[in-house]
Structures are given as C-alpha cells and as structure tokens.
Amino acid sequence: QSVLTQPPSVSAAPGQKVTISCSGSSSNIGNNYVSWYQQLPGTAPKLLIYDINKRPSGIPDRFSGSKSGTSATLGITGLQTGDEADYYCGTWDSSLSAGVFGGGTKLTVL
Amino acid sequence: EVQLVESGGGLVKPGGSLRLSCAASGFTFSSYSMNWVRQAPGKGLEWVSSISSSSSYIYYADSVKGRFTISRDNAKNALYLQMNSLRAEDTAVYYCARDLFSSTFDPWGQGTLVTVSS
Numbered sequence: 481q482s483v484l485t486q487p488p489s490v491s492a493a494p495g496q497k498v499t500i501s502c503s504g505s506s507s508n509i510g511n512n513y514v515s516w517y518q519q520l521p522g523t524a525p526k527l528l529i530y531d532i533n534k535r536p537s538g539i540p541d542r543f544s545g546s547k548s549g550t551s552a553t554l555g556i557t558g559l560q561t562g563d564e565a566d567y568y569c570g571t572w573d574s575s576l577s578a579g580v581f582g583g584g585t586k587l588t589v590l
Numbered sequence: 591e592v593q594l595v596e597s598g599g600g601l602v603k604p605g606g607s608l609r610l611s612c613a614a615s616g617f618t619f620s621s622y623s624m625n626w627v628r629q630a631p632g633k634g635l636e637w638v639s640s641i642s643s644s645s646s647y648i649y650y651a652d653s654v655k656g657r658f659t660i661s662r663d664n665a666k667n668a669l670y671l672q673m674n675s676l677r678a679e680d681t682a683v684y685y686c687a688r689d690l691f692s693s694t695f696d697p698w699g700q701g702t703l704v705t706v707s708s
Contacts, residue, residue, distance in 0.1 A: 482634065513692040517635070524685055525627075525635065527696035536696060568635050572693040577649050579625065579637030579693045 599702030
C-alpha cells in the first residue's frame with residue numbers, strides 16, 4: 481500500500497480535461513516538494529511537473545499542477561491519445577526519511 | 591545531453607547477490623544526490639535508496655534496509671547498488687535517477703531488469 485493515494489484509473493475523451501489527485505499527509509505532501517511523472521507504455525518515467533506547478537522544458541502547458549494542504553492535483557487539458565500513460569506523484573516523507581510515490585493512475589483517452 | 595545508463599541486471603537465485611551500476615554523463619555528477627527506484631512487473635514505482643552528492647547522507651526503504659548498499663564514485667561518474675540476500679519480491683526493473691532537489695527525479699535511466707528466481 482502506497483504512502484500517497486491516487487485513483488487507479490481515470491478516463492476522458494480527446495480534447496477534454498482530466499484531473500488526477502494525490503493525497504498524502506503533513507510529513508510528505510504537506511511540507512515537501514511534489515512532483516509528477518509520466519510513464520508511457522514500455523518506457524522509463526519522465527518528470528512532468530515539479531515544485532507543485534513547474535514544467536521542465538519541452539513539457540506543454542496542457543499539463544499543470546496544484547497543491548492544497550496535504551493533497552496535490554495534476555491537470556491535463558486538450559487530451560490527446562498520446563497522453564495515455566501511467567501517472568505518478570512523488571515527494572519526500574520527512575517522518576519516514578524516504579522517498580514516496582503514489583500507486584499510479586492509468587489514464588485512458590477514450 | 592544528460593544521460594543515465596544502468597547495467598548489471600540479470601537472473602539470480604534467491605539468497606544471491608548482484609551489483610547494479612549507473613553511468614552518468616552530461617552533467618556535473620558530483621553536485622547531485624542520486625537515487626535508485628524500482629518497479630516490479632505490472633506494479634507501480636517504489637523508491638529504494640538515495641545518496642547525497644558527497645555520500646554523507648544515505649537512506650534506504652525499509653524493504654531493502656540491511657540487504658542493499660548504495661554507493662557512488664564521483665571520479666568515475668558512477669552510482670552503484672549492491673544487492674545481497676535477494677528475494678523473489680526484489681524482482682523488478684531498477685532505475686537510477688538524478689535528484690534535482692528534494693526527491694524530484696530527472697532524468698531517469700532506461701532501467702535494468704533484476705529477476706530473482708530458482
């Protein structure tokens with residue numbers, strides 16, 4: 481069981497918007513930087529969002545992040561079939577002295 | 591180009607040992623903390639271990655504490671993971687990842703598969 485809680489799956493039609501939630505606690509999301517990763521089928525994870533809502537170069541602004549208290553949210557607008565992937569949130573847990581990830585959310589673009 | 595390339599994976603019997611390596615290039619390796627993250631077949635990501643830039647701070651997941659040892663050689667731009675007393679549940683793709691800051695991992699290597707089976 482993961483320290484961070486994500487929905488197992490979300491789906492939406494092409495062109496629509498979807499949000500993926502990530503719930504934690506004060507020892508992780510509440511007091512540490514949150515990042516989001518995209519893992520396309522058969523590939524290594526890739527950094528998508530860091531420091532709550534910053535995007536590495538090359539990541540389109542269709543991807544956004546937010547945080548409120550001990551929860552974080554990834555938003556994706558203008559969905560494309562190429563966005564079908566597993567998405568993970570991650571952060572540091574100060575109580576565990578360990579990195580932690582959510583269980584992952586599979587995005588299906590119908 | 592910033593690049594991480596893992597090697598050393600393979601098939602090992604339960605109770606056996608394996609040493610993974612990660613070769614870094616394209617950035618000042620000695621300035622960054624580094625991590626190992628694993629992914630069991632069909633499962634999610636699991637953080638394994640991290641080591642600070644000068645090896646002063648080392649952390650492990652409870653699931654590997656006492657069995658795995660992380661190390662680095664800044665002169666060789668290399669990260670290592672010594673895995674002892676391997677179990678079936680250690681079967682996974684092992685990724686090395688640079689820590690930009692506070693467990694923000696970028697980039698990731700392509701991964702190396704470790705299979706623990708008799």
